[in-house]
Each structure stands twice: as C-alpha cells, then as structure tokens.
Amino acid sequence: MDAQSELALDLRGVKKSYPGVMALDGIDLKVKVGSVHGFIGPNGAGKSTTMKIIAGLIPPSEGEILVNGKDALKNPEYISSTIGLLPETPPLYLNMRVKEYLEFCQSINMADLDFPQEHLQKMIKRCGLLEVKDRLISNLSRGYKQRVAMAQALVYGAKIIILDEPTVGLDPNAISEVRDLIRELRKDHTILLSSHQLYEVAKVCDEVTIIDKGKIIKSGNLLDVQSEFNAFKTYEAIISTLSDSLKTHLLSKDFIQGFDTFDQEGEVMLRVHVSSHEDYRATLTELLTKESRLFQFVEKTMELEEIFKEVVK
Numbered sequence: 037m038d039a040q041s042e043l044a045l046d047l048r049g050v051k052k053s054y055p056g057v058m059a060l061d062g063i064d065l066k067v068k069v070g071s072v073h074g075f076i077g078p079n080g081a082g083k084s085t086t087m088k089i090i091a092g093l094i095p096p097s098e099g100e101i102l103v104n105g106k107d108a109l110k111n112p113e114y115i116s117s118t119i120g121l122l123p124e125t126p127p128l129y130l131n132m133r134v135k136e137y138l139e140f141c142q143s144i145n146m147a148d149l150d151f152p153q154e155h156l157q158k159m160i161k162r163c164g165l166l167e168v169k170d171r172l173i174s175n176l177s178r179g180y181k182q183r184v185a186m187a188q189a190l191v192y193g194a195k196i197i198i199l200d201e202p203t204v205g206l207d208p209n210a211i212s213e214v215r216d217l218i219r220e221l222r223k224d225h226t227i228l229l230s231s232h233q234l235y236e237v238a239k240v241c242d243e244v245t246i247i248d249k250g251k252i253i254k255s256g257n258l259l260d261v262q263s264e265f266n267a268f269k270t271y272e273a274i275i276s277t278l279s280d281s282l283k284t285h286l287l288s289k290d291f292i293q294g295f296d297t298f299d300q301e302g303e304v305m306l307r308v309h310v311s312s313h314e315d316y317r318a319t320l321t322e323l324l325t326k327e328s329r330l331f332q333f334v335e336k337t338m339e340l341e342e343i344f345k346e347v348v349k
C-alpha cells in the first residue's frame with residue numbers, strides 16, 4: 037500500500053468561510069486507516085465545522101476531501117455509507133422509539149442490503165440502550181439521547197466513525213463505556229474524535245491534531261507530539277532549604293531555563309525547568325544532595341493538557 041491509500045481521510049487546503057468568519061483557514065488533515073485520531077482545540081476552533089464537512093453535511097468553500105482516496109464531494113452516496121457521524125447537535129427524531137429510529141438510520145445510509153441484522157441488536161447493547169429500546173426518544177434523559185446519537189453513527193456499518201464530543205453529558209460510567217466501545221471499534225474502524233477531555237483523548241488516541249482559529253497547529257502521532265514537547269521538561273524536588281549557594285549553582289547551569297520554589301510545611305518544593313531532550317536526573321540529584329537534603333525527586337513530562345495550553349494561546 038502506498039502512503040496515500042493508507043489514509044482514510046485526507047483533507048487538502050480546506051477552507052470554510054461564513055459571513056465575517058473564516059471558520060477554516062486552509063487545513064490539511066491526514067487520518068490513517070485504523071487509527072484513533074483525537075481532534076482537539078478551544079471553543080470555536082473549527083472542529084465541528086471540519087467534521088460536518090467530512091461527513092458531507094456542509095460543503096467547504098475551498099479545498100479537497102479524500103475519503104479512502106475517493107473525492108468526497110463527487111461521491112456523496114459512498115460518503116454516507118462509509119462515514120458514521122455523531123454530530124455536535126444530533127438530529128434525533130423525538131417522536132420515534134429508539135429501535136425504530138435506529139432502523140430508520142440504518143435504512144437511509146446503508147449501501148449493503150445484505151448487512152447483518154444482528155448488527156443493530158449488537159449496537160443497541162454496546163451503546164447501553166437495551167432497557168430503553170422501545171421508549172420514545174423525547175422521554176429519554178440527556179445522557180441516553182447521547183447514547184442513541186452514538187448508536188445512529190454505528191448501526192449501518194460505516195468504517196470511518198466521526199465523533200464530535202461523544203462524552204458530553206454522560207455520567208462517569210457511561211464515559212468509560214464509550215472508551216471501551218472506542219477500543220473495540222478500533223479493531224476494524226478508523227475513528228476521528230473531538231473532545232475537550234484531553235485526559236480521555238490521551239488514553240484512547242494514537243494520533244492527535246490540535247486546531248486553533250481555523251488552522252492546524254500540530255498533528256501527528258500522539259507520542260511524537262508529546263516527545264517534541266518533552267524537550268521542555270520539569271524536574272520536581274522536595275528539599276530541606278534553598279541556600280544562596282544552591283541558587284547560584286542552579287542559575288549557572290546552561291540547560292536550566294528557570295526554576296520556581298514553593299514553601300511546603302517547612303520544606304521547599306523546587307521545580308526546575310529544562311529545555312533539552314537530555315536526561316539531567318543524575319546531575320540534578322547530585323547537586324541537590326550536595327547543597328541541601330533531598331527528600332523527593334521526580335521528572336515530569338508534559339501531558340497533552342499542558343501541551344494544549346502551551347500551543348493554544
């Protein structure tokens with residue numbers, strides 16, 4: 037397989053403008069087949085707009101969208117059976133019953149008429165809807181409506197699943213069920229997922245894209261994005277006192293960008309910020325032991341949340 041055909045989604049120079057707003061300002065987004073790709077960014081960054089464009093709900097103002105190498109704009113039927121979208125505001129028919137609605141979603145999107153019937157039952161179960169399958173959607177709680185919305189993206193067997201904030205409104209148990217579901221789906225699906233729960237994204241995703249003000253700021257393998265930022269490391273130590281001599285030593289080291297201290301019940305918490313990929317644990321622990329008493333020492337690498345704060349200002 038060449039590099040292009042390994043891409044489930046390939047957006048090239050996609051722009052979307054609304055009167056007075058450039059919602060997307062020329063984005064290139066590549067999502068590999070079989071990956072779980074986290075799409076993160078602050079409110080108004082352009083995540084939902086991108087997702088709606090990929091699913092063919094709204095057209096781009098400019099640019100190309102390739103889905104499994106096929107031009108999405110020229111193949112709307114292929115797109116509707118290949119992509120399952122959980123939109124930000126799901127189009128639920130409130131006067132339908134859960135199962136009836138899901139059957140309806142299956143029938144309007146399905147390309148393969150021999151699609152196995154058990155799939156619907158399986159998804160009803162996987163999305164935690166068994167006990168409400170015969171209830172009117174209008175009478176369901178918010179969390180259950182969200183589960184129905186999730187199920188409608190899955191019932192017709194789409195291979196690319198786009199989830200716009202899937203865990204909004206869910207209780208902690210349901211959130212972990214969604215995480216399990218994503219892990220199960222990843223075996224034979226490609227998933228693009230937006231979320232403000234960066235901790236969740238870091239747990240389930242293997243690729244990540246950060247978008248801000250309609251532009252992509254970072255994109256790639258989660259570990260690569262993290263390791264790029266781990267050039268900025270922080271060592272956290274608890275020591276007995278911070279003497280002038282220790283301060284002078286810390287200030288004299290080229291690799292140290294700066295340090296902060298906090299009094300902590302008679303001891304001192306020292307945070308040393310380093311900008312280098314190298315490992316300074318030995319150098320620092322030696323210095324701290326010599327110049328003070330060292331009670332605790334840890335190396336802190338940047339979590340996705342901190343990277344987000346660093347790049348989105």
Ligand SMILES: Nc1ncnc2c1ncn2[C@@H]1O[C@H](COP(=O)(O)OP(=O)(O)OP(=O)(O)O)[C@@H](O)[C@H]1O
Nearest residue numbers: 054055057059077078079080081082083084085086
């Ligand atoms: N129909 C519309 N008409 C005008 N402006 C729009 C429309 N839809 C979106 N926008 C604007 O486009 C920009 C991107 O919005 P979008 O909903 O894609 O952001 P988002 O990243 O999904 O944000 P959130 O995290 O709040 O869901 C925003 O400035 C928004 O106000």
Ligand SMILES: [Mg+2]
Nearest residue numbers: 083084085124
């Ligand atoms: Mg949104």
